[in-house]
């Protein structure tokens with residue numbers, strides 16, 4: 001039987017998640033929550049503010065469509081405690097190796113590729129046309145943005161934003177709480193939290 005999905009966040013990311021989930025064929029009903037009432041026309045009903053989710057944890061699967069990793073962490077932690085089902089949403093045109101493992105509440109967008117031996121944490125965004133090669137570890141609440149590439153055996157700690165079109169070469173480790181700016185190429189391990197930009201990437 002097809003299930004019902006409640007999406008926390010009714011912005012562009014929420015609409016992409018709704019579409020991924022619909023195309024995956026697992027869900028037949030979608031509703032949005034957001035603290036800001038959407039002004040644009042949504043394809044699915046808006047049910048109210050985010051804390052309304054507590055009324056629905058038994059009835060709906062829940063997806064968190066919030067770009068800020070700390071807020072994603074808050075909601076995933078809260079909802080896990082309440083026993084909510086936080087599925088992985090995988091677009092049918094994404095490629096996820098059977099040899100990869102994904103934590104709960106992770107989203108894999110169209111054209112993304114996750115290769116064998118890779119471990120992805122919870123609440124991770126693997127965005128459009130990005131790739132994560134073999135044997136990587138991607139920590140909880142990371143975001144691998146559109147067109148970014150992690151080569152093989154890269155280890156990302158938690159809360160790392162890999163900006164659009166960035167590349168992390170093979171065997172690199174990145175410590176928690178880093179931002180890799182759009183188009184950055186990381187060729188050395190990063191041990192100090194911060195924002196890194198450029199080719200090769202340096203701390204800003």
Ligand SMILES: CC(C)(COP(=O)(O)OP(=O)(O)OC[C@H]1O[C@@H](n2cnc3c(N)ncnc32)[C@H](O)[C@@H]1OP(=O)(O)O)[C@@H](O)C(=O)NCCC(=O)NCCS
Nearest residue numbers: 127145146162163164179180181182183184195197198204
């Ligand atoms: C790195 C980033 C977070 C910095 O944002 P910020 O702190 O607001 O920085 P600013 O825009 O004020 O720029 C500060 C300086 O860094 C430079 N800079 C910013 N982003 C850069 C980047 N990606 N690569 C190289 N230089 C960059 C700016 O040119 C500026 O240089 P200047 O001081 O010589 O003028 C942001 O520019 C970025 O790249 N974000 C990623 C966006 C992205 O990938 N989105 C994907 C959505 S799916």
